[in-house]
């Protein structure tokens with residue numbers, strides 16, 4: 001079986017690739033390295049440094065794929081409020097290019113990685129039957145991608161499924177990016193002896209999945225007939241935690257004397273983002289195997305091994321305003 005992964009050098013893409021490589025499949029993929037790293041790509045997997053936007057460049061690599069996982073994205077929720085054009089290009093435009101190329105090449109199932117951001121500030125826990133009402137450009141973009149994928153596949157035929165993951169944690173997640181991945185940022189700072197920065201009062205509620213639990217579902221979304229044409233929440237509906245609780249958990253793993261720095265809330269931050277996982281349990285046999293603490297400990301171990309890093313402010317803020325977090329404009333993280 002041949003599996004194609006866009007965003008192969010990223011966090012999720014590299015884990016999907018590893019899973020299918022271990023199953024004995026031929027795994028190929030592309031990445032423009034905007035957010036990922038060559039070091040993430042598992043041995044035995046072919047990476048081409050190409051951009052999803054450049055459709056002609058990867059037509060041949062895509063051809064003959066039995067499953068296409070589209071993970072490539074500028075996965076920035078809060079930051080998309082200030083750099084929507086960058087996020088739009090690398091979500092919506094990237095998705096329509098990959099979907100178009102996949103349909104033209106008559107590949108097998110197309111699995112799109114959406115995001116819980118599609119739900120915005122709807123009442124939690126989110127269920128798939130709620131009509132999405134995203135509250136950030138990133139959420140709008142992800143939901144637009146879902147509509148594009150389902151529309152194109154319904155018109156032209158072929159199988160697709162849509163995964164809607166929560167916040168995911170685990171090794172290979174970028175931890176020097178100041179614009180996303182709250183748990184990684186906190187670990188990276190605490191390992192440098194710095195207090196975590198918390199937007200608001202720390203009462204925002206989130207759920208985190210360890211990457212292996214997500215990959216278990218994503219693999220089934222590529223192969224199970226039950227997942228065809230379905231949009232499925234992927235994340236636990238137990239173990240919700242506040243952002244302050246998350247900081248406490250990491251501090252306790254690191255034996256760190258916690259005294260967080262509280263800064264103003266970011267615009268469009270959703271207060272509670274939790275979901276129901278009934279559909280994933282029913283269709284994919286979803287279960288939580290790794291607790292939040294064990295998942296965080298695993299990620300701490302990985303970041304410690306590679307070493308903490310300075311944060312890299314390599315993205316342009318397209319709309320600098322008074323409400324743009326000073327953590328970004330003044331590079332405070």
Ligand SMILES: NC(=O)c1ccc[n+]([C@@H]2O[C@H](COP(=O)([O-])OP(=O)(O)OC[C@H]3O[C@@H](n4cnc5c(N)ncnc54)[C@H](O)[C@@H]3O)[C@@H](O)[C@H]2O)c1
Pocket residue numbers: 006007008009010011012013030031032033034035036037050051052053070071072073074075089090094113114115116164165166167168169173174
């Ligand atoms: N990690 C999470 O917590 C999470 C949660 C929900 C949804 N998702 C979704 O899952 C997918 C993977 O996320 P991730 O955490 O692995 O992010 P990531 O940044 O680690 O991986 C995305 C990869 O896509 C690449 N990329 C971006 N734009 C590209 C383009 N135009 N052409 C080619 N490559 C491009 C980046 O270089 C990066 O390696 C994304 O679509 C994201 O929206 C992630």
